Amino acid sequence: MSDLKEKFNLLVKESISPFLKSAGFKKAGLNYYLHLNDLVMVINLQKSHGNSFEELKFYVNFGIHSSSIDEVLGLPTNHKPKEHECYYHNRIHPMATDSFLITSATSINLLFEELISTLKTALTKSESIKSTTDLADLMIENNGLYKRKELCLYLLLSSNDERLKTYVQLLHEKFKEDQRWAKIENSTNEMLAAHKRNYKMKDIIK
Missing domain, CATH: 3.90.1150 (Aspartate Aminotransferase, domain 1)
Known part of the structure; x- marks a missing residue:
């Protein structure tokens, strides 16, 4: 050694x-x-x-x-x-x-x-992260595209639509000029439709 x-x-x-x-x-x-x-x-x-x-x-x-x-x-x-x-x-x-x-x-x-x-x-x-809600807020603020689908699905399935909208708005601010944005928008719209939401990405970031 x-x-x-x-x-x-x-x-x-x-x-x-x-x-x-x-x-x-x-x-x-x-x-x-x-x-x-x-x-x-x-x-x-x-x-x-x-x-x-x-x-x-x-x-x-x-x-x-x-x-x-x-x-x-x-x-x-x-x-x-x-x-x-x-x-x-x-x-x-x-x-x-x-x-x-x-x-x-x-x-x-x-x-x-x-x-x-x-x-x-x-x-x-x-120390401020004491629950899954705290973790979700941390992910929204800091994760960017990391575990994006998992976070979106979790927020949809747990009826955290307002947090989801906040996350989408932050993603748009950071990645709207990124060449991947169209795919991000399309896949998120597919999740929204699959979980019977009556709004789309364009309604969140307008």
């Missing part, structure tokens, strides 16, 4: 795992899970594919999943989702870069302090 891998493993064992455990997370490989009512918070450590003997880069990914959305969409309940399977996901990182870096010159203590500070900031922001 290289010195860099040893440093990474030490960082996980002695720093990241104890901190996340104290916050209520349970470890499964390089994933950490916190269950809160119908929500699952996920923190994932992802090593870069471009690592070498000179440097080891890794990312800290964050996701939020909902068993209630699974249920409404008729999907199997996923109690241990991968971060990329979550209905919301984001990357936790320092201000200057999207990753953390370990080299032979890296001070593990300083890196630990930077990691914990970044994790604390992310967990503090996530």
Whole structure:
């Protein structure tokens, strides 16, 4: 095992795992899970594919999943989702870069302090997400096109038409000049018709 891998493993064992455990997370490989009512918070450590003997880069990914959305969409309940399977996901990182870096010159203590500070900031922001409704609002504000169909279907099936209209308006503001917009509009209209809504996209964004 290289010195860099040893440093990474030490960082996980002695720093990241104890901190996340104290916050209520349970470890499964390089994933950490916190269950809160119908929500699952996920923190994932992802090593870069471009690592070498000179440097080891890794990312800290964050996701939020909902068993209630699974249920409404008729999907199997996923109690241990991968971060990329979550209905919301984001990357936790320092201000200057999207990753953390370990080299032979890296001070593990300083890196630990930077990691914990970044994790604390992310967990503090996530404290306001206590229900699937909170998660849906977070998705509306931040997801863009990620999990678009799932979010639209969930809002339709749970009769959250006003939230759906807000989401569509935000999508239009951001993607109306995008070459994909026509397909987005058509597929959304198909969902509206399939669920017997008496309005179309043009009525929302007029």
